[in-house]
Amino acid sequence: xxxxxxxxxxxxxxxxxxxxxxxxxxxxxxxxxxxxxxxxxxxxxxxxxxxxxxxxxxxxxxxxxxxxxxxxxxxxxxxxxxxxxxxxxxxxxxxxxxxxxxxxxxxxxxxxxxxxxxxxxxxxxxxxxxxxxxxxxxxxxxxxxxxxxxxxxxxxxxxxxxxxxxxxxxxxxxxxxxxxxxxxxxxxxxxxxxxxxxxxxxxxxxxxxxxxxxxxxxxxxxxxxxxxxxxxxxxxxxxxxxxxxxxxxxxxxxxxxxxxxxxxxxxxxxxxxxxxxxxxxxxxxxxxxxxxxxxxxxxxxxxxxxxxxxxxxxxxxxxxxxxxxxxxxxxxxxxxxxxxxxxxxxxxxxxxxxxxxxxxxxxxxxxxxxxxxxxxxxxxxxxxxxxxxxxxxxxxxxxxxxxxxxxxxxxxxxxxxxxxxxxxxxxxxxxxxxxxxxxxxxxxxxxxxxxxxxxxxxxxxxxxxxxxxxxxxxxxxxxxxxxxxxxxxxxxxxxxxxxxxxxxxxxxxxxxxxxxxxxxxxxxxxxxxxxxxxxxxxxxxxxxxxxxxxxxxxxxxxxxx
Numbered sequence: 001x002x003x004x005x006x007x008x009x010x011x012x013x014x015x016x017x018x019x020x021x022x023x024x025x026x027x028x029x030x031x032x033x034x035x036x037x038x039x040x041x042x043x044x045x046x047x048x049x050x051x052x053x054x055x056x057x058x059x060x061x062x063x064x065x066x067x068x069x070x071x072x073x074x075x076x077x078x079x080x081x082x083x084x085x086x087x088x089x090x091x092x093x094x095x096x097x098x099x100x101x102x103x104x105x106x107x108x109x110x111x112x113x114x115x116x117x118x119x120x121x122x123x124x125x126x127x128x129x130x131x132x133x134x135x136x137x138x139x140x141x142x143x144x145x146x147x148x149x150x151x152x153x154x155x156x157x158x159x160x161x162x163x164x165x166x167x168x169x170x171x172x173x174x175x176x177x178x179x180x181x182x183x184x185x186x187x188x189x190x191x192x193x194x195x196x197x198x199x200x201x202x203x204x205x206x207x208x209x210x211x212x213x214x215x216x217x218x219x220x221x222x223x224x225x226x227x228x229x230x231x232x233x234x235x236x237x238x239x240x241x242x243x244x245x246x247x248x249x250x251x252x253x254x255x256x257x258x259x260x261x262x263x264x265x266x267x268x269x270x271x272x273x274x275x276x277x278x279x280x281x282x283x284x285x286x287x288x289x290x291x292x293x294x295x296x297x298x299x300x301x302x303x304x305x306x307x308x309x310x311x312x313x314x315x316x317x318x319x320x321x322x323x324x325x326x327x328x329x330x331x332x333x334x335x336x337x338x339x340x341x342x343x344x345x346x347x348x349x350x351x352x353x354x355x356x357x358x359x360x361x362x363x364x365x366x367x368x369x370x371x372x373x374x375x376x377x378x379x380x381x382x383x384x385x386x387x388x389x390x391x392x393x394x395x396x397x398x399x400x401x402x403x404x405x406x407x408x409x410x411x412x413x414x415x416x417x418x419x420x421x422x423x424x425x426x427x428x429x430x431x432x433x434x435x436x437x438x439x440x441x442x443x444x445x446x447x448x449x450x451x452x453x454x455x456x457x458x459x460x461x462x463x464x465x466x467x468x469x470x471x472x473x474x475x476x477x478x479x480x481x482x483x484x485x486x487x488x489x490x491x492x493x494x495x496x497x498x499x500x501x502x503x504x505x506x507x508x509x510x511x512x513x514x515x516x517x518x519x520x521x522x523x524x525x526x527x528x529x530x531x532x533x534x535x536x537x538x539x540x541x542x543x544x545x546x547x548x549x550x551x552x553x554x555x556x557x558x559x560x561x
Contacts, residue, residue, distance in 0.1 A: 008558075009113075009114075009115045009116065009123065009561050010123060010124070010558060010560050011558075012116065012117060012265070013119055013121050013124070013265070014123075018040075018041050018121055019263060019267050020040050020041070021037065021040060021042060021043045021261060021262070022035065022043075024261060024267065024268075027092075027268070027269055028092075028269050028297065029296070030045065030296065034046055034048075036258065038131045038260075039125075042122070042125060044255065044258040044259065044261070045259050045260075045261050045271070045292055047216065047217075047258065047288060049292060049295060049296065050291045051295040054295045055294040055295055056326075058293075058294040058298055059328045059432050060290070060325055061082075061299060061300065061301045061327065061328065061331060061428065061432075062303070062315060062327045062331070063078055063079045063082070063302065063304075063330075063331045063333060063382075064303070064304055064307070064308040064311060064330060064331070064332055065307050065332065066334050066342075066364050067307040067309070067338070067342065067364050067495070067496070067498060067505075068338060068495060068496075069335075069337060069338050070496070071108075073337075073384060074333060074384040074414065075303045075305075075333050076097060076112055076115075077116065077118045077384065078118070078303075078331065078333050078382050078413060078421075079095055079114075079302065080095050080097075080114040080264055080270070080413065081117075081118035081411060081412075081413020081414070081417065081418065081421040082331065082413070082421050082424055082425060082428070083095040083264060083268055083270070083299075083301045084264055084265075084266045084421060085413070085418045085421030086299050086301070086425045086428070086429070088418040088421075088422055089422060091425070091429065093298070093299040094268075094269050094296060094297035094299070094301070095120065095269075095270040095293075095300075095301050096270070096273075096290050096293040096300050096301070096302040097112065097120065097270060097271070097285060097303060098273075098274055098276070098283075098284070098305070099112070099133060099260075099273065099274060099285075100112035100126060101173055101201065101202065102128070102134070103173060103174055103175040103538055104175075105128070105545070105560070106540070106545055107175045107544055108544070111123070111127030112127070112275075113127055115414055116414030117265060117413065117414065117415060117416060117417035118265070118417055118421075119264070120264055121262065123560070124557050126272060127560060128560075130260065130272075131255075132255070132256070133273070133274070133275075134173050134202050134203075134275065135173075136255065136256035137205055137207045138171055138172065140207050140224075140250075140253050141170065141171045141206075142171065143245070143249060144243070144245050144249060145168060145170045148161065149184065149185065149193070151243060152192065159242055159243070160232040161229075162232055162235075163194075164195070166197070166229060167228065167519070167520070168229040168230060169197060169198050169200050170198070170199050170200075171200050171205045171207075172199050172202065174201070176199070177538070177539030180198050180199065180535065181197075182196070182199070183195070183196055183197075184196070184197045198537070199537055200536040200537050201277075203275050204280045204537070206227055206523055206524050207227075207253075208274065208275065208281065209282060209490075209523075209526075210223045210224060210524050211253060211256060212276055212282065212286045213282075213318075213319070213322055213525055214287070214288070215287055215288065217250065217254075217257060220253065222246075223523040223524065224240055224246040224523055225239065226239060226241070226522045226523040227239060227522065227523040228520050228522045239522070257288065259271045259286065259288060259292045260273055266417055266418055269296070271289050271292055271293050272285070273286045274289065276305075277305060278305025278306045278310040278495070279310055279492065279493060280492045280534055281490065281492075282311075282314040282315075282319060282526070283305030284304045284305070285302060287319060287322065287323040287325075290323065290325060294325075301331075307495060308330075308368045308371050309371065309460050309493075310491070310493065313371075313442070313456065316375050316442070317442050317488055318488045320439065320441065321441050322525060327377055327437070327439055328377075328432045328437050329377065329432050330375075330379040330380070331380050331381075331424075331428065332368055332372060332379045332380070332382065333382050333411075334381055334382070334383055334384070334397060335384045335386060336353075336386065336393045336394065336397070337350050338361070339357070339358045339361035340352075340358055340361060341357075342361030342363075342364040342365075342505045343356070343357030343359065343360030343361030343506070344360055344361075351386075353388060353389070353390040353393060354393075355390070355392050358393045361506060362396065362397070363507035364498070364506050365397070366404065366507070367507045369381070369404055369406055370404075371459075371460050374459060374460075375439055375441070375442065376437060376438045376439060377439055378406075378434075378436050379406055380407050380424070380427055381406055381407065382411040382424055383398075383408055383410050383411060384413075384414070385411060385414065394410060407427055409423055409424045409427055411424050442456065442459065443455050445486055445487065446486055448485055449476065449479055449485055449487075449529075450466075450476065452488065453491070453515065454466050456491060457513050460498075461493075461499060461500075462499075462508065462509060462511075463499065463511055463512055463513045464511065466512065466513055466514075466515060467513070467514045467515070469514065469515065469516050471516065472517050472529070475518035479518060479520070479527060484520065487522075487525060487527050488526045488527075489529055490524075490526040490528045491528075491531060492519075492528050492529065492534040493513075493532065493534065494531075494534065499511045500513040502532075514531060515529045516531065516532065516533075517530050545561070
């Protein structure tokens with residue numbers, strides 16, 4: 001291994017010679033006058049560049065993963081590396097990614113700009129404030145919160161909202177557990193009506209989900225108006241449109257709806273837009289960004305958060321159906337480290353070669369392969385390479401995949417960029433050329449909510465059944481009253497297991513999942529069953545990543561990843 005491979009992600013990114021963004025746009029045949037510049041290396045793309053006819057002809061590739069370890073298995077790194085590899089073999093390929101959240105950046109997981117020699121740049125900008133999209137989502141969300149509390153205070157224009165039945169929360173893009181449950185409006189009559197409330201993290205906001213599901217400004221505004229904010233004292237629903245909030249919210253999102261163009265380390269185009277989490281939201285970038293990529297390139301490589309039981313399931317059953325998208329292939333990322341983890345390795349053993357652990361961990365990968373095939377899409381397994389992987393461990397993975405008729409290919413994008421993913425790129429092109437994938441969703445949206453949940457639980461998680469707490473059963477009656485049975489379900493579940501129990505590694509059997517309650521994302525267009533103890537405002541770890549970051553007198557940042 002060469003010395004350059006030991007450089008940190010930020011050192012590699014800072015050493016890169018970036019091209020002006022107009023040069024990147026030119027690779028996609030985008031005119032300079034169409035770009036809205038955010039400095040020399042970032043630009044927004046107008047929605048007028050979306051061409052629905054080209055969208056249907058281009059090749060959409062989803063990158064997902066097996067059930068990850070807490071640090072993740074490198075889906076973004078593989079997505080970017082594969083895009084480099086496709087361009088290296090002469091294909092016009094675009095990476096389409098989500099925007100990072102500051103919560104993980106300063107917490108434990110880090111940013112979302114890839115790693116090693118498979119990164120998008122400018123890395124610091126992308127991982128921090130970028131083009132202000134998250135700020136716009138936050139402001140639009142909190143404007144609605146302010147309008148709700150203002151209406152509670154109003155005598156002449158009151159909608160009769162019951163302060164005990166308001167379901168809308170404020171948001172902030174930071175991990176801050178102390179804000180999960182708070183009391184508002186204290187300090188006298190001039191400070192509002194006292195009530196309980198709380199904060200979600202910005203990626204968990206329904207406004208973020210709406211931004212990602214919207215297909216136009218008109219559709220964005222309509223979806224914002226459909227946000228359910230709470231109920232009156234006689235239990236009638238109140239929507240954002242009843243507060244005349246949708247136009248002002250859409251104004252705050254007027255630039256945020258436009259996808260962002262940046263570049264990879266090798267000067268290839270990348271579109272980054274939207275950023276919901278996959279364990280508590282739909283976990284995929286925006287429909288307009290994906291369609292933009294398909295309009296401008298011949299291959300679009302995109303990723304969905306966490307394992308295939310979360311982000312991929314939602315990408316395929318919600319986003320693709322809503323957006324009329326038809327993926328041609330799935331790249332399933334696996335690491336030897338994660339297979340050791342699922343095979344019983346303890347934390348101190350994750351990076352220690354052990355073929356026995358890998359063998360025992362393979363059922364988790366096999367289950368995810370089986371799940372991909374349920375959508376009639378042919379997967380390829382990308383083994384994201386680490387320096388401590390042994391050849392015999394890698395061969396175990398290749399042999400297990402071959403028995404299922406699936407190729408497993410070593411992906412060395414982190415260490416070598418596009419050169420390290422050429423084999424993967426060629427295999428992907430060959431799979432797509434065979435036209436064996438004929439995408440179909442797992443369920444029809446028209447079936448009842450309970451049937452959708454039970455189908456996902458049985459077929460994707462491998463559960464024996466679903467139990468519903470008393471609150472969930474009451475919520476199901478409310479869903480029926482609100483006429484929401486025809487919506488898809490966006491399952492909120494731990495990312496650490498195929499089950500709803502984070503401690504069950506590998507491919508658990510003989511378990512049931514429990515729906516605790518539901519949330520209603522009427523504007524986004526789905527219902528959210530909450531499984532287990534999922535929270536929409538994470539907390540910081542005992543040693544936050546922020547403690548290892550510095551900035552010098554010249555403004556140079558270190559420690560960011």
